[in-house]
Amino acid sequence: MTRIITLDDFIETYTKLHQRGLGFILSKFNFNHNERAKTAFNHFNIASSNWSIIPEVKSRWNKIITSNEEMELEDFTVNEFLKNRKNLKMLSLGSGNCGSEIAFAKHPNFDLILCTDIAEKRLETGKKNAKLAGLENIKFKVQDVNNLDTNETKYDIVYFKASLHHFKNVEKLVSKTLAQVLKPNGLLIINEYVGPSRLQFPKHQIKAINKALDLIPKPYRKRFKLDIYKNKVYGPGWLRMILADPSECIDSKNIMPSIHKYYNTIYEANYGGNILQLALKDISHHFIDLDKDKKNVLDNLFNFEDCYLKNHKSDFIFGIYEPKLSN
Template identity: 25%
Template structure:
């Protein structure tokens, strides 16, 4: 495993970053989650904010709920556990996370909403053991792509489940640290050029990403300034998206997508029953930024047609084998 993985950076980062605070991302944006819901569950109604948890229960857990005990790993600020409690998924729910600040807030929010059947504690699943055959359900919402020691941790999760228990995982399963092929980067940039100006930022990518040289950094900064003031009307084609480097991930959050490409293979090694439902994202996950999420108008026929066209492009490149699907909803059952 990487010697540069610093768990203190991870704990500090996720003590501040609340992913549940906004729906302006690939996983939660209404115009995209309708498609994700269809691809995962075969359902078209993703109007509920808790659409993923709701349909998971409806499709996989309905005869079993409420289960006795549920464990939620990498729980962050606790939105998933409160959602599961609202849906009556389990009699007792335990949420664990490496980030003390997130756990503190999760406790406050659960208490505020009167959920006394939820407990939270600080835990690094890369290092701590879990009780064996303790849980009927383990929920890993966007969790496994933050796990460095994926083989070790998935083994622990499997042992922690009771026979017949389920592991639910909704994940980014693309390349480690989102290091994409040149071809995929090329198409992502081409798609950004398809977007009208109101739906794209001039150049997206981490502004403080380490460059190969000081000269490259200066050139990139000047390019951003020029682009932002739209002074280059004569430019036919320019770079609109810059792939974050491995060094940038290790600096900001070394857990992000640290072993994401290994998730599905490792789950299949530890569980006899693994149901993988891919919901793509090989272009859209990267090409759409906050300008799109803020300015997209669902009432605009032009905006809707554009998004459908990009969906079709994703499906084309996956179907012809050039791209893999970078996101998946996974249900694993412990049969022994």
């Protein structure tokens, strides 16, 4: 079901105005799709309150992915799947500020990690952080995947960290483009949103999200930097999604079907997000510093999502794959 416009769109616009200012809103009125997409990423010191800032949520991801809430997925990947592999070359597409890539680069298994993105300011942040960490095996390049030079280095690993859902025509990307840059025995690694395109969640999911919202006491539903409370979720509208960032979740529904069609699964962990992502949006700041009551609220939300996931596919997946020989 496609929702053209919803009440959440007006609330989101109002919120962004307070968080990022009028200039950010006006930047969305740019007819160039790439330039409009970059406005979503080329900003710094942005205050937000989404689920990824909650330490307990991050621990939950680690536990689901690695079976250890204190182990980061980069360490897990190297220790479990790359332990005996040396002189590795990794290509990261859509690297952002390269936090995950820097974590990989700290392992001696890697000779080269090339971070690419169209958002040059975020790559500059990555470059500064890598320099501070004293890393010399990580490089940075402003690069559009559509102009990728497939005649250059062949890579042992192609990595997508929250970026594959920004690419259109996913099947062509994973079957054709990646085949030209990935070694035959190479690995595709993703940590991705793989749910409905343009965040057009089905009615049953929106209904479940609102049931989860009812588990949150009113004081913890006050929106970040706003004097209003979050009482109901309507879901993002299709029109705002395109105006805000034309690349956002453009073909996300085809990510897993395409990967499973052309790649064998080595490891795959479904870590949910179907409920938590929208239920906690704009109210996550309440759950950074926990007391007993807040911890109980989060536990109830986690249990609610776990029950939901028993009958529905996960919206977020961490996976490691290898090309099928027939391809």
